[in-house]
Amino acid sequence: MFRIVKFLTEYRNVVYWFILQFLAIIIIVNYNDYQRHEVGDNILQLSKAMQARRANVKNYFNLDKENRILTEENLSLHRKVEHLKSRLNYTEGILRLDSNRITAFDTNKIKKQYYSYIPCRVINNTTERNYNYITLDKGSVDGVKPGMGVISPRGIAGKVIRVTKDYSLALSMLNLNFKLSAKDSRTGNVGMYEWEGGNSRFGYIKYIPQEVELRIGDTIVTSGYSSVFPEGIIIGILSDNKVIKAGFYKAKIALSTPFDAINDLYIVEAKQREAIDSLTINLPE
Amino acid sequence: MNLTINRLASLAAGGGLLMFFQLYLVNYLIIGNTAIPFIYFLFLFMLPISVSPAIEFTVGFLMGLIIDISGLTLGVHASAITCALGVKRLIIPITISTGVRETGDISLNSQNFFWYSTYLLILILTYNTVYFLLEAFSFINIGQTILKILFSTIYSFFINYLICVTFYKK
Structure with missing residues (x-):
């Protein structure tokens, strides 16, 4: 017993070093082990306060690039409006020509609206790691659920994997698990x-x-x-x-x-997803 | 004694600034997702040898944990910095000159260029090796991990040395 005490006193710094290292490894394994979405809600919330401040600095630096992207998106929306307008005129023309068809028009065949979009802002985003994540400023209060897609004005960005009341964490496209x-x-x-x-x-x-x-x-x-x-x-x-x-x-x-300059994203809500997914549950082998 | 307290206070203030830069600005200095500079540990590497190792490990561990919380890499920075500080305590008694042992100061002012560069390089290499191996947590992309370790070490060394020459050399 005395020897153990003597050893611990003599090598207290080494022992302390090992304790800290052990603590770090426990934290890594519990909160990271590849799937960092295992991060507890409390830590996630705490991390937001720091990340939100960093996001402000980042937004300031990215304003120019962001403006260009918004302009591009605007332009593409304008084009779509024009395209839809022309299609509408064309369809109205056909309906006027053949008024009998109007009575035969089946409302059930109108395509259902499958998707709606929740706009959100990026609070934190990494690109340099093997397992990158995007933290978003919308949570369960805004209707975000795990499994929803995330898109940017230019294309796909990721998929929501974890949601707290006010925030959500998305698996970035730049993640080996995506x-x-x-x-x-x-x-x-x-x-x-x-x-x-x-x-x-x-x-x-x-x-x-x-x-x-x-x-x-x-x-x-x-x-x-x-x-x-x-x-x-x-x-x-x-x-x-x-x-x-x-x-x-x-x-x-x-x-x-452009993952190095994403600020405004959209979370995609697939309205019929649960209904579609339920079809594949309990399929016969 | 006063001198030591003054020196510690100035080091701590510098440490606070380095932490701030690491948390909020270093993200803009990353080159091609491969070379990531770390600067916050310079404060710990420059702590005089008279400071108790236990205090040094604790401060390092907590600083690492703060960086971890901000970046969702819980424990990785904390482990890397504790390893690097362990190596610091190992190499100092072996390499340091007797003149320095009296003052206990570890900086470009009391050390020659070659010793200080090697010292910094070894610690930064240790830090980056532990950090990137734990971050990858697998040997699948080991080539890429090694590249990250090498480039980040060189890049971090360059920036840290620049900070030393600019702010700490009298």
Whole structure:
């Protein structure tokens, strides 16, 4: 006993060092172990106070870039309005020509509105790690639920994985655990989007058969299979299609979302998601 | 004694500033997602050897934890800084000259360029190695992790040295 006390007194700094190291490892394993969304709600809330202040500084630096993105989004919305206006005129013209069809018009066939959007701001966003996350300023009070998609004005950004009352944490597209069903908008072939770490501007689309002719410059969009994101939201532009692995492409995509300058995002609420997902529960093997 | 207190106070004030920069501004200095500069630990590396190791470890651990909370990397910075401070306590008795042992000061003012550079480089390398290995927590992308360690070490060393020359050298 005396020897133990003597040892502890003599090497107290070393012992203390080991205790601190042990404490750090316990914290890492409990709160990180790859899936950092395991972070407890309290720590998450505490972290917000610091991150919100940092976000203010960051917003100031990014104003210029943000303005450009907003202008682009405005322009694309204008184009869509014009396009819809022309389609409306065309449809009205047809209906006037054939008035019998109006009575036969079945309201049930009008396409249901599957998605609505919750605008939000980025409080914290990392790009330099292997497992990156985006913290958003909207939470369960605003109707955010885990599993909802997150998009930027330019394309896909991530997926909500954890929600507190006022905040939510989203798995960024720049996370080794993020996977998404994607398709080549030109050929319609479906593959899987994945990120492999490193550069925040590039990701990969995998599992498209090598028989398909992928061209550099093809637009890669969401397939709509997941019921999280609407179909046709841009993921990125194909920038390299040379690598072929076991008969499948592993093609490089230049991501359309500028992750180093995202401030305003939208959380996608898929209104019919629960109904669609419930169809696949308890399927016979 | 007064001199030591003054020195400690100025070091602590510098430490506070370095923490502020690490928390709010260093994000803008990251190069290509590979070279990430860490500066907040310079204060701890410059603490005189007369400061008790236990105090030094505690302060380092808490500073690391604050950086961790702000960046959702709980425990990773805390572990890395504790490791680096452990290495500091290991190498100082082996390498430091007798002249310095009397003053206890670890800075460019009391040390020669070569000793101080090596000292800083070893500690920063230790810090980055532990940090990036724990951050990756796997050997799948080990090549990339090694690149991050190397580039971040060189980059951090450069910035820390610049801070030493600009603010701490008389």
